[in-house]
Amino acid sequence: MIGTVREVTPNVDAGTLLAGAQFVDAFRVEIGAATVNAREACMRMVLHGPRWIDVLIRLRNILVTPFGLKTSGEGAPAPHGMIGLFPVLSETPERLVAGFNDHHLDFRIVVDVACDADGRWVTSTTLVRTHNLLGRTYLGLIMPFHKLVVRSMMGRVVAPTR
Template identity: 60%
Template sequence: MKVDEITPNADSTALLAGAQFMDAFRIETEHSDLDARHAAEVMVEQQPRWFETLQTLRNILVKPFGLKTSGAERGVPRDMIGIFPVVSQTQARLVAGFNDKHLDFRIVVDVAAAGNGRNVTLTMLVLTHNSLGRAYLALIMPFHRLIVPAMLRKVAN
């Protein structure tokens, strides 16, 4: 299953005004009844052990800086996809993400008809606020480029 890096086709101003980083990856699937929410749920469920290990390490490292370890807020009920709060959703698009001290991010899952199946596109947008945000983004980018295709491959299975 081939995952292609594509030119993002999302309105960054509407999704995350001022975003300094944006990328997108796409995979084709034969699942003709797939919608954006279900695609997002499949992508975040049962992550590989190496991803869970990285996530645990990340949470340990960022806690002293007062950064969020998920989008969940105590006492505030929210619609969540994994650790990400849902910002908006339609059948064709789900937007999730949250704002933090160091950066704001959005994950956009788009599903569109493609022959007898669907194209699923995962777009990431990031707006950094300070040097910690820029350093964090630089640190996670090599992992991001591994994680996103792995997540998309799960949708095509």
């Protein structure tokens, strides 16, 4: 059904995207006849999300600063620019890979756009590799929010207005 976000089995090469990833999940939304490329889909997800996600990100940045973790916009220059707080690492019209490495964990967000005889859809896959107790603790703390945030962001691919 168009606009319905559902969790799906991840269909990415985790070893190539983030070798050693301990967490991988994926969500898909059908977009009907809409034509978007991976960058536009990612921009709709990240830049047009609900305001409560912006509040959570600001709170996260405040809470992690004392631990020396990266906050929005920090880090090495992105080869393909930034989308919101995410450095774009690689990009084709069908796939965009964003994310960064930090001392507690590394993460990637993969946005795929595909179509077949049944329609068009966008899939967002998250991969995380933790490095230490801080990374495992952080991942455990954000997990209750992760699925809510991703589902909400994915819904914006079809309806990008706030």
